[in-house]
Each structure stands twice: as structure tokens, then as C-alpha cells.
Amino acid sequence: MTAGYAPVSVRELLTETVLGGASVVAGADGLDRAVRDLSWYSGELPTTADGHLVVCAAAAVSPAYRLEALVRRAESAGVAALLITADEQPPLLSTIRLADRFGIPVLSVVGADLVELLHRLTIRVRAPEVQRARLIEDVVRRLSTKTAAEDILAALSLALSQPVWLLSSDGSAIHGEPVSLPPTLRLDLTVPQHSDPSPGGQLLIHPVTEPGSTHAAAWLASHSAGSDEQQRTATASALAVAEPFVRAWLTSQRAAAERDSVFHGRLLADLIAGQDVVSQDVVERALSAGWRLQDWHVGIHLIRTARTPDPLRDDPLTALSKLRSALAAQKLDGPVVDRGDGWTVWISSATEPPSSDGRRVLRSVRLMLAELPRHWEVVAGVGRVHHGPGGLASTLLEARDAATLARTHDYRPAAEHIDELGVARLLAAWQDSEILRAFAETALAPLQGIDGGQLLRTLQAYLEAGGSVSTTSLVLGLHRNTVTARLHRLRERLGVDLDDPNQRLALQLACRSIETEHG
16 A cells, blocks of 8 residues: 555445445445455465455355355454455355454455456555546546537546536536535635535535636536545546636637627617618628527517626526526527626517417516526516517517516516506506505505515515416415415405406505505
8 A cells, every 4th residue: 555545445445436346245344444455365365464355256265165264264364355256156144144243344246357356456455646647647538639518527427437517606507417515515615625525425526717717617516436535536636637628618608608799789789770671781690690580579678687796606608598598498489699787588480479479478487587596686578579670679679668667666576568568657656646555554454564574575476476376486485385375364364356357456556555665
């Protein structure tokens, strides 16, 4: 064993891929014994077998009583564990009991390449730094031709024989399955970290930083099996080697996104400025961007109203990725153009949508808003259905006007449809009237001081969600059953029929009046 390294335990050796098919047939209580060296058993134990993993072929311990005798001699010699190769026959019951009593692990592996097994285990036990160097060499060789994140992670995962994830700056998954991060890992500290040791292994994360930035733009994450410090160090080194490759990919993605954002922003500005008059140049640029100008369009305008962006959680690429995911979940598929303080989105279709499509889109937008991070404080506006290039400009302008109105509301998230603009403005004027305030105080009095205001907040969210229990539960972060139970209590306390549109409108006005008064 190389000086300066803690000896590896039998349990940690079992995490080696070369022992992937090994089983513990006896002496499991001794798996934490330290292994200081390896010996090959050919009928005689070495004179200095203390702390050794003794590897022997099945023929050397056949018939079965010879294995029992070896267990006894191993106990006397201080052997760490026995590894029997290519023996599918279980040991005698008396041998198992003897190994259990001595706490000497007896391992069995079938079908392993003996030369490869001894070579790997020898390096693992005697020269862990050689193993790490070989791993790094393997990682570099595998990554040398990889430029896409998926390819980088796949190559790294193969080298480590462990899954590797790419996480955003706030810990959500960019590539790979979602990972549950222990609270001991601090994403606000841009340094490599690992979780506390546990039987299931340790989670390692490595920051991916961009030049000139003190914050992590993303995190590489992987598991290290067991609590073996050497293996954890090797995994951490591999993540560090992969970091520049991921950084290069991230930089190229950001440059492409910024280039596309500028291109799309200018194209959209030209479209809106031209209204019904679209130049050939604009048509050609729209075609290259994949925009179908001759279709029917419904515009959506989104505004982020948070006054203080969180640099740790508001990476532009990550934000756009989250928005696209939320839109796709509601089947709101269409171009997305970054507008600095938000985004412009539109949905195009070759055939004219039904007149009810505006309501459907508004419901989908409200559900989509509920999926976005709350700290964004996003409001949205939805335009009418229009046709052709001029129609695209019209619906986007309508969506912007509706979003501007939604921004005046005190609650988040908020969404308005252009068809409700006149009504909404009228209602906004009513909200300030003394008559409505007096009605609000009377109508909502049964909810004052109840459950810390939970019932009142539920009522407000339910009314602003257009009477949708699903949207209300998403906005409040509650289970549907909880929202349904609260709505039942609201009906009982207020004595109203929440299915009656007139009564819902009256209560919505009352809630908004109270917001205006307290806001």
C-alpha cells in the first residue's frame, strides 16, 4: 500500500466494477475490515498475510472442507477477507457459521477474468494514485472529441461507471433525472462539495463557472459509491477535468442564444413596425427563423415584475429553459423571443382556431404561470386570434396591452385576455368606489382573521384562476384536495354559490377592493 493513503475496506472494494458480480457468502459483519495488500492462495498462506485479501481459485479449496480449514488459518493469520473465484457451489453450512463467527468475509465471484481482476484489485489496494491517473487519462481521452453536453455527460458517466448530471445554478436538472440535493450542499458557495458519507454513497458536485464570474453557472454532479475517500477523490478529479468541456459548451450555447435573441428581437420589431406591410427581407428572415407568418396567430406577452433578480437563480439560459418547459407542458408551442424584461410568445396554426380558443389559451397560460418560479413574479397578457403577418403584429400588441393591465394587479401570477381589457378597466375603477368597499367589508367579514388569512387567499386565488381548482392548487402550492376542502368551508362561511358567475364576480370585486385598500 502506498504511504499516505488510508487502507481500503472490503466493503469499498466491492464497489469496484471488476467485482460487480461478486457476492458475500459469509462473514458479512467483517466487511469494514481494512485491506492492506493482496495474496494469491495456492495451498499455503503467505507468512505475512495480516490484512490481506486472499484470492484463490475454487480448485484450491475443493473439496468443501478445505475452505473451512482455510477460514481457520485465515483467522489465525489476520487475513482481511477471502475471495473465491469461479465457484458456484455454496460453502458448507459449518464453514459459513465459522466465517460469520470470526467475521471474515468470504466473497465469491463467477465468470470474472482472473488476470483483469487481480490487476485491478492490486492497483486499487497498492497504488490508488495510479488508478486515479488512469481514470483521468480515460476521461480526457473520452472527452477530447465531445462538444455537446449530452455527449460529455455520457462519456464521463462511462468512465466513472456512475450517472453524471448537469444541474442549473439553482440545482434543477438541465440534463439527466432530477437530483435531490442534501441541505449540507451550498449552491451559494462556488467550490467543489460532497455530501456526508452514507451507505448509499456520496453525492459530489463541481461548479461550472464562466470567466469573470464569481457564481456557478451550472453544476456537475455524480455519485461516489460507499464512503471510500480514494474513490471520492478520483470522482472529484474526473468532474474537475470535465468542467472546462462543459464550460466551453455552455459558452457556445450562451453565444448562440444571445445571437438568436438579437436576431429574433430585431425581426420581431420589424414585423410589428410594418403591421400589414411586410418587406421581402422580413419574410425571408422570418422563414429562416422558422416563423410561419401566413398562419393564424395567438400572441402571449410575459413580463417579469420582480424588482430584484436573484443572480444565483436567474441565469438567462436556465430561465429560458424553464419557460420553454412550462409552455410545452401546457401545449403552448411556438416561437419565444426574449424581450429583456420578459418574453413574447405566439402560437401559430394553419387553420382558424374556434372562437373559444382564446379562453383555452388563457387557462393554459394561467397553468403555465403557476409552474414558473414564484420569485420571477410573472404577469401575462393574451391577444386575440389574427391572421397573417399583420395579424401577428396585432395579436402581439394586444397581448402586450393585456400584460400591462395584468401588471397593475397586486397579486402574482396574473393573466389577462385582451377581450377582458375594457371590463377589467371598468372593474378597476369600481374597486376604488366606497360602495364596493362597504360591500367587500360586509361580504368578506366571515373570513377576517380565520386561519391566518388562508381562506381569504384561497378565495382570491380561486377567483383569479377563473374558478379552476387545478390552477388554484398550483398557484398556492397545495394539493387539490386541500383546495377543495377550503372551497367547501368558504361556501359554508360565506353562504354563497361559487358556481354562480354573478356571485363569483361580486366576490372577485370584493377581494380586489380589499387588495387596493390594503395595497
